[in-house]
Amino acid sequence: MKNSVKVTVSAAVVALFSMGQPGQTAQAVDGKITFYTHFTHFFESGHWDKWTSEFEEKFPGTEVEVIGITNYRKEMPTRISSGDYGDVLNILDSIPPNEYVNFYESLNDMDLNATHQFVERYIYDGIMYGFVYGVNAEAVVYNKEAFKKAGISEIPKTKSDFLEACEKLKAVDITPLEINMGAGWPMQQWDKAALMFANDGDYYEKMLTDEAPFSKDKPYGKAIGFVKELFDKGCTERDYTSNNWNPSKAMLGTGQAAMWFLANWSVPQAVEAGEAMGLENVSNDLGMFPLPIDDSGKAPILLNPDWALGVSVNSKNKATAKAWIDFLLTQTDVANIAGFIPGDTRIKPTMPQLVELYSYDPVEIRAGTPSSKFKQAMSDARLDFMTGTYIRDVILAPDYEKAIADINRRWAEAIKH
Amino acid sequence: MLIASAKNQRRLVIIGFLILPLTLLTLFSIYPFFQLIWFSLTDWNGLSPDKAFVGLQNYSRILFDDQELLTPLINSVYYFIGSIIQLALATYFAVILNRGMPGSNLFRMLLFMPFVLNSVAVSMVFRYFLQIDGGLDSLLHLVGLDMLKQEWVQNPAIVKWSLVFASVWRYLGFQLLITYGALQSVPTDQYEAAQIEGAGEWHQFLYITLPSIAPVLGLQLILSTVGSLEVFEVPFLITQGANGTKTFVMATIEEAFEFRRVGVASAMAVILLCFVMISIIAQRTLFDREGEK
Numbered sequence: 254m255k256n257s258v259k260v261t262v263s264a265a266v267v268a269l270f271s272m273g274q275p276g277q278t279a280q281a282v283d284g285k286i287t288f289y290t291h292f293t294h295f296f297e298s299g300h301w302d303k304w305t306s307e308f309e310e311k312f313p314g315t316e317v318e319v320i321g322i323t324n325y326r327k328e329m330p331t332r333i334s335s336g337d338y339g340d341v342l343n344i345l346d347s348i349p350p351n352e353y354v355n356f357y358e359s360l361n362d363m364d365l366n367a368t369h370q371f372v373e374r375y376i377y378d379g380i381m382y383g384f385v386y387g388v389n390a391e392a393v394v395y396n397k398e399a400f401k402k403a404g405i406s407e408i409p410k411t412k413s414d415f416l417e418a419c420e421k422l423k424a425v426d427i428t429p430l431e432i433n434m435g436a437g438w439p440m441q442q443w444d445k446a447a448l449m450f451a452n453d454g455d456y457y458e459k460m461l462t463d464e465a466p467f468s469k470d471k472p473y474g475k476a477i478g479f480v481k482e483l484f485d486k487g488c489t490e491r492d493y494t495s496n497n498w499n500p501s502k503a504m505l506g507t508g509q510a511a512m513w514f515l516a517n518w519s520v521p522q523a524v525e526a527g528e529a530m531g532l533e534n535v536s537n538d539l540g541m542f543p544l545p546i547d548d549s550g551k552a553p554i555l556l557n558p559d560w561a562l563g564v565s566v567n568s569k570n571k572a573t574a575k576a577w578i579d580f581l582l583t584q585t586d587v588a589n590i591a592g593f594i595p596g597d598t599r600i601k602p603t604m605p606q607l608v609e610l611y612s613y614d615p616v617e618i619r620a621g622t623p624s625s626k627f628k629q630a631m632s633d634a635r636l637d638f639m640t641g642t643y644i645r646d647v648i649l650a651p652d653y654e655k656a657i658a659d660i661n662r663r664w665a666e667a668i669k670h
Numbered sequence: 671m672l673i674a675s676a677k678n679q680r681r682l683v684i685i686g687f688l689i690l691p692l693t694l695l696t697l698f699s700i701y702p703f704f705q706l707i708w709f710s711l712t713d714w715n716g717l718s719p720d721k722a723f724v725g726l727q728n729y730s731r732i733l734f735d736d737q738e739l740l741t742p743l744i745n746s747v748y749y750f751i752g753s754i755i756q757l758a759l760a761t762y763f764a765v766i767l768n769r770g771m772p773g774s775n776l777f778r779m780l781l782f783m784p785f786v787l788n789s790v791a792v793s794m795v796f797r798y799f800l801q802i803d804g805g806l807d808s809l810l811h812l813v814g815l816d817m818l819k820q821e822w823v824q825n826p827a828i829v830k831w832s833l834v835f836a837s838v839w840r841y842l843g844f845q846l847l848i849t850y851g852a853l854q855s856v857p858t859d860q861y862e863a864a865q866i867e868g869a870g871e872w873h874q875f876l877y878i879t880l881p882s883i884a885p886v887l888g889l890q891l892i893l894s895t896v897g898s899l900e901v902f903e904v905p906f907l908i909t910q911g912a913n914g915t916k917t918f919v920m921a922t923i924e925e926a927f928e929f930r931r932v933g934v935a936s937a938m939a940v941i942l943l944c945f946v947m948i949s950i951i952a953q954r955t956l957f958d959r960e961g962e963k
Contacts, residue, residue, distance in 0.1 A: 352717065
């Protein structure tokens with residue numbers, strides 16, 4: 254009975270709207286939308302419930318269904334190819350920008366662009382497709398208690414200091430640096446680190462004219478070589494084949510592991526995991542410092558936009574979808590809770606770790622947008638850019654030099670056509 | 671008034687019973703199969719609405735230009751060796767159980783249990799079992815064999831055998847059950863006659879049991895060949911292909927969903943299908959010949 258009433262009402266609503274003038278009449282913020290998010294831990298913390306009910310209160314008649322996807326990069330393309338992928342979703346980086354138009358709705362009529370950063374990354378042919386949750390600074394997250402235990406009094410400023418700190422940590426049985434090789438995706442950090450070694454946010458594009466960018470004297474080769482050296486010296490976790498991402502968060506939170514090279518977004522997750530183990534105020538134990546990539550003493554941080562939100566081109570409630578994005582990014586503290594530098598420039602970052610990071614006065618490198626030509630070349634060379642499997646395979650290869658030569662050869666072949 | 675003849679009625683019943691399985695078969699097997707072949711002739715990226723016909727280019731690429739894609743097939747050899755060991759073990763256990771030793775029901779259940787378990791669950795269990803200081807290491811420690819402790823999945827020399835072991839453990843029960851079923855149908859009077867003639871256990875097995883279950887063993891050999899070509903969930907869940915444990919199916923999935931070359935991936939799937947069919951045909955002809963002897 255209840256259902257049939259609902260159907261009648263919604264049929265009436267549909268009829269009402271279809272009776273309106275054809276053309277550009279603004280659609281009302283109404284109806285139900287589906288939202289696919291990668292923030293699955295906001296379900297347990299109750300944040301999604303809170304935000305959706307606030308939104309539904311603000312816009313009566315709306316309903317937001319939030320669906321969490323744990324492996325967003327892998328699962329969403331399948332949903333997208335089925336045509337049914339809800340109303341609001343992240344902009345997938347595996348879709349080349351020239352194909353955005355097939356999957357995402359233009360957001361040109363939203364007035365977020367004036368106050369948001371990294372908007373240029375999601376503009377193609379003058380059409381804006383997405384707004385970022387926030388910005389990440391790629392740097393080392395460390396556990397102060399672990400450093401204290403190992404007798405490290407000062408933050409390592411050079412690579413030699415860094416390696417020395419790792420040895421000290423090893424001596425007291427603390428895993429110095431968790432690279433989470435078993436989980437796969439955290440190895441993408443070394444794709445990103447290439448930009449730091451190049452000291453150039455647009456370095457990827459320059460690789461298109463380089464036939465051997467993975468050689469050990471080139472930025473990309475240096476980045477992979479850096480993690481390879483740490484791995485060989487036993488500075489990383491012992492179990493490097495299983496996906497221990499969740500346990501690793503607790504390890505860093507509780508100080509059984511000392512560092513990882515990820516970005517600010519990872520801090521709240523380590524705090525949460527540490528507190529789940531019964532510790533209190535884990536946030537006080539965690540800090541951030543820039544990764545010393547060499548002995549120059551000037552360590553850079555890399556600024557990268559996080560996921561951006563877009564609207565599905567198949568959405569039936571585009572107005573509601575846009576209102577939800579606007580609401581989420583400007584009216585809620587989602588970015589700060591997730592540990593970002595908020596995408597909305599009017600909201601200041603509140604996380605103490607970010608404040609600490611900037612106190613070291615790091616060189617800022619803003620990551621450019623990898624072009625679809627570059628991504629295509631990576632894919633043609635069978636190098637899973639930003640997924641990390643190929644970096645793992647190179648590091649585990651019995652003959653490192655040969656493995657590097659091999660990816661250089663594949664790359665050279667890929668940029669030929 | 672129309673009176674349906676018996677013939678018509680029978681036809682109606684046959685159609686009625688067939689329509690459901692045939693619809694399901696067409697919908698989920700035959701249609702996707704032709705779809706797969708069509709994809710393998712295109713350059714579809716899995717997302718874009720249009721796909722261009724490229725003929726046999728994907729096939730020539732896999733088989734001639736870019737043989738890297740075929741290298742994971744080498745890993746199937748390990749699983750094939752594993753499956754031979756598994757077949758021997760299964761036959762051995764089946765023969766013992768068939769002789770009705772005390773508690774054979776319990777043992778049969780224990781050996782069959784792994785197959786009933788969800789294979790994802792089994793792989794997860796083995797992931798923890800094979801971890802550093804995981805179940806296997808603890809067990810070795812408990813019985814004082816600390817020197818045998820290994821990095822079971824980290825050491826490149828051992829990892830493939832660790833995975834094969836997990837796979838054997840899982841599928842042993844299934845083969846055992848089939849062989850056991852075949853053994854049950856061997857008439858006991860033959861054994862009695864052989865015993866009277868003074869044949870020992872080994873001779874009984876060699877001249878009575880083995881010939882009777884040979885066709886079933888042949889079938890199992892086909893199944894395990896196909897199985898070892900198509901290994902997926904065990905390495906996927908335990909190592910995610912690290913340390914050179916990537917299998918052909920994993921490479922196919924990576925090609926389709928990581929590198930967005932659904933065309934090439936479909937061609938890989940078709941090639942795998944051809945390998946499977948070739949091995950089945952080869953084994954069928956071999957065993958048929960034995961039958962003629």
